[in-house]
Amino acid sequence: MAEATHTQRVLVIGGGIAGITAAVDLADAGHEVVMVERLPSVGGRMLQLSETFPTLDCAQCTLTPRTVETGQHPNIKLYPYAEVVGLAGEPGAFRVRIRKKASYVDWSRCTGCGACQERCPQKVKTNPFERGVGIKKAIYTLSPQAVPNKPVIDADNCRYLTRGKCRVCAKVCPVDAIDYEMADTFVEEDVAAVIAATGFELYPMAALGEYGYGTVPDVIDGLAMERMLSASGPTAGQVLRPSDGRVPRSVAFIQCVGSRDPENHKPYCSRICCMYSAKHARLYKHKVHDGLATLFYMDLRSTGKGYEEFLQQSTEEEGLVYVRGRVSRIFREGDKVVLWGTDTLSGQPVEMAVDLVVLATAVTPNPEQAELARVLGIPADPNGFFQEAHYKTGSIETGRDGVFVAGCAQGPRDIADTVAHASAAASKVQVFLSRLRREAA
Amino acid sequence: MRVKLDGDRVRNDRIRKVEEIADQSVYRCYQCGKCSAACPATPEMDMLPSQVIRYLQLGMDDKVFAANTPWICASCLQCMTVCPKGVDLARLMEAIRMLQLRKGQNQIEIRAFDRAYLERAPQIAMISAYRKFLSLS
Amino acid sequence: MNYTYFPGCTLYTKGKSFDDAGKAAGERLGFSLEELPSWTCCGATFPLAEDYDMALASPTRVLAHSRQRGDKLVTLCAVCHNVLKRTNHVMKTNDERRAKVTEFIEEPYDAGLEVLHYLEVLRDEIGFEAVAGKVQKNLSGLRVAPFYGCLLLRPKAEMAMDDPDAPSIFEDLLAALGAEPVDYPMKAECCGAFQVVHSDAMATRCSREIIASARGRGAELLVTACPLCQFNLEDRQAEMARGEQGFKGLPVLYFTELLDVALGGDPDRIDPDKHHTDPRPVLQARGL
Incomplete structure (x- = not known):
């Protein structure tokens, strides 16, 4: 177990309904949370949904207060458009390495006015968020209520980045936030525990x-x-x-x-x-x-x-x-x-x-989940979901102390069960953190 | 028309024999019906392919042995190709046929074919049919 | 290049045009089909009963004899191909059954043979590009429906020729000949097979649905790789016409017949008396 001076911060990987539920619970309990989301904004699969069973409530209406809270919470440090690429250290004292993907937009300047998206001439039919139904532009946000409401450039489809001509977004941006030279950057954070809440794919x-x-x-x-x-x-x-x-x-x-x-x-x-x-x-x-x-x-x-x-x-x-x-x-x-x-x-x-x-x-694991299992040093089950510690009594713990799982990353479940699982994960993490404190005292 | 579900008939010797000859377990099937959806011969059958397995699961092999379905099956393997459980239903059909043919229950009469037909039909049709419908072996 | 060739019971008689054209086209493409000496019947159906080793004796003998001549055996008839390839699979994967059967036939067989269908020879040994290079009369514009039937493709793991859900070997050949392959949903369905002898109503209905599907997608001609498919799809047309007012027939050829024509063979070798629907007008309309 870690030394006495360790952090009480928690890493939550994935900003879907599981991740934000766990993160807000932990943050409300007074813990600092580092959240890493691979898409440009939080919300996850629920952001794509229409209405939810069995009440036929609008998914956005349920989700938006929680995404807003996630974005504004003083205890949550959000890394959107980022991925966990390394985990060093030991339970209670992990050092996590995060790759911040190049968004080509200086978010510290961007006001989220939307002019770039509106004027971008490149329509993209293959953006995975729209599942082939609708188009996105080559500079886009996931939704009008996105948290954060900052766009990214789709480098595979941007005319300037692929063919060297266009620069429309840079011309129309009133605050000069477009940066075609931007590259991926890496940061490291110290955390005591990890919740993997990476969701699912179809x-x-x-x-x-x-x-x-x-x-x-x-x-x-x-x-x-x-x-x-x-x-x-x-x-x-x-x-x-x-x-x-x-x-x-x-x-x-x-x-x-x-x-x-x-x-x-x-x-x-x-x-x-x-x-x-x-x-x-x-x-x-x-x-x-x-x-x-x-x-x-x-x-x-x-x-x-x-x-x-x-x-x-x-x-x-x-x-x-x-x-x-x-x-x-x-x-x-x-x-x-x-x-x-x-x-x-x-x-x-x-x-x-x-x-x-x-x-x-x-419902299947996300394709990236196998690599994340390797990075986190936890096993995956034969279907690629994270392997829980015990079938009945340990669906949140993994094979590694200090690393927990929440939601569909462990196995298919609906929103109600996912939220319950995520809150349970937050609770388990708090037990883990208080154990650390006790042992350090 | 209530049918008596007879526990003693479940897994009876003849059903076990079918499974043994076919090298397939009828209990592997969970009755999704995909075989019946894929089978090209159902219009001529009096029992769906999935029902053949269902009756075998319930010990009602008498119904299966009275059905024309195994005799209409052409072993085209559409059923096996789509089966989510990996059941080779064509083998079960063959086993049901075999158990009847081995008792001499021939399904075609060679002498009944007229000469003109035999002159037209390719040998491969006749020999295949002999193998499937006669107890020559 | 010479291949050991298994003609089977039908190809020297009722399916003679299949065999003749296959050999002629082979010569034009630079390979010969050499008949396996003293061959026996393949058995005509693959035995699906696990306890029926006797039915493996005859096809295993064919395999054993072929093995003495080399490591490849070529077939044209889809029935023979299916029986021999599946028997070969048993020999390759089940040592116990192989020992039992080879002991019975008193011939050794090391399961070292590869059973190839003629289509596989064209695709994997000659190459469709090379075939395309030998085309003398381009079939340009001819809309041809390839009919796979059951036996070439299933079971997938054993036949290992193509994807049963979306096969392309036939289409690729037709495209190499300049023809326009017609995609239709019934191309790998069952024609009724040997049921024509037992339940001809089933065979007639199945074949009618296949022909209607191909016609519906604009096919002018249908090609087969099996004398049993050929018989059901061709001979049953008279029966179909009786059962359905306004039935429109479709000429059916063995694929080798069309291949040979494309490679410069004489279209007059196609005998109209052997067809319910005369294939020649369709070919003539394309200048063949």
Whole structure:
């Protein structure tokens, strides 16, 4: 254990709902928190979402007070657009190395006026935040309420940085904050404990051969649907087909895509898809009243509070049609998407031609998580999530003292469970810190 | 039409024999139905491919052995290709056929084919069919 | 270059045009198919019963004899190919069964043979670019639907030829010949196979759906790699026409026939009497 003079600061990796919950809890308890977020602003996956089950609250409305608090809290030191690249020392006295990615914008000058984004001539369809649904500019913020509300330049797509011509953002910036020469910089911080709250990614559609490897234009994943349904998203909440921008009259939602498939994909249940598929279908119906929403499922898992009621209401009052059976094939025919399924309850194979298909693809760790596990010196489980210390009694502790995990980085879970897990992580860290203090006394 | 679920029939000898010949466990299947969704021959079948396994899981092999489904299966392996559990259903179908063929329950009659048909049909069709539908072995 | 070649039961008789064109095209591309002496039947179906070693005897004998001549065996018939490749997989991965079967046939076999389909020879040994370089009559503009069926692709791990969800070997060949490969969803579905002998209604329906799918995507011609597919998709058209008013047939050729024409072979070798829908007008319309 560390020497008597060690710090009581805590590193939180990841600024999603898990990270900010843990960080605010710790900060409110009087601990200094260093938060590292790889995107330009905090909020994480929840920032991409529309409304949340089972209450259909607006995700931003729940999230924004917490992101604002994170940004303004005197005990939270925020490193947005940064990554943890090294962890030295020992539990209680870690030294963390952080790479601050070049944003090409001097944030100390930037006022967040938005002129650069507005005038940037380069539209980018591939920004991962918009999931292919909308565009970002080559200089962008994640959302209008971003914390911090400062833009970064997408170096892979910026005209000046790739082709040496443009400089529009520099010309329009009223405070001269654009700095095309900016490079990555590194800083080090001393911390006593670490919470890894790096969230999740969705299993790539490109891995799904029988569903067209992601090449059928009107087949999208759950996060793309979230972006479309989001009132502040690229379509201002309208559901539109990617192929032709039309409002789909019939949408199929397919659950367990890549999940519960030990032979070809991921063996585990992703836990959130039953609920968010029902939510997607309901939100679609709210927007397209006479539209048909058909859901293909294998089992309906609704174990959270209010979840079963939500599902029952979905069929009784909202007109969702459930078909019990997995879909074996999806292909394009004319301007329709055809799918082959089964209704195992009636014993009928079914074929359906729809306008849009939403795949509830498996929840997976972020691709960077393996490298972070190495940096932190903690094990990953066979599916790449951080390995907890004990299946039942230690889902927050890792194999390394002083390093904790919160949220989907440990395994798929919904927002309510993630928040509970994150607060529990904050609590566990405080126990750890008080143990340090006791031992030092 | 309540069917009696007979615990003694579950995992009975004939079902074990099917599993042994097929080298597949019927209990690996969790009834997602993807095989039935993929099977190109369901319109001619009287029992879905996934139901074949379901009845075997429940000890209702009599229903399976009375069904035409194993005899309509063409071993095209669409089912096995999409199965999330790695069940090779075509092997189970073959085992169900084998157990019947080995009792001499032939499914085609060679003499019933007229000469004109035999002159048109490629040898490979006839020999494959003999292998699948006759107890010549 | 010479390859040991297994013709199988059908290719010297009902599937003669498949074999003739395959050999002729091979010569134009600089390789010869040399018939395996005293070959026996491959068995015509791969035995899916784990306790039926006897059914492996015949294909294993073919493999053992071929091995004496070299390390590659080429097939054209997709049925033979499937049976021999899968049997070879058993020999490579299951020493116990290999010992049992080779003892029974009284022939040693070291599982050292590679079973290749003619399409694999073109792709992996000759190369589609080299094939393209030998084209005499470009099939430019000809919209051809390749039909894979079941046997070339599945099971994926054993056949290891192409991705069953998105195969491209056939399309790549057609593109090398200058043709326009037609992508259609039914290209790797089952034609009904041997069920034509037992449940011809099933084979007719399956084949009709395949032809309708290819037609629907604008195919003028369909090519196969299997005498059983060829029979179902071709011969069943008369039955399809009876069952469906306004049925529009589709000419069906073995892929080697089209390949040989593209490499300079005589299109008149295509016998219209062997086809329900005469393929010649489609070829003539493209100046072939």
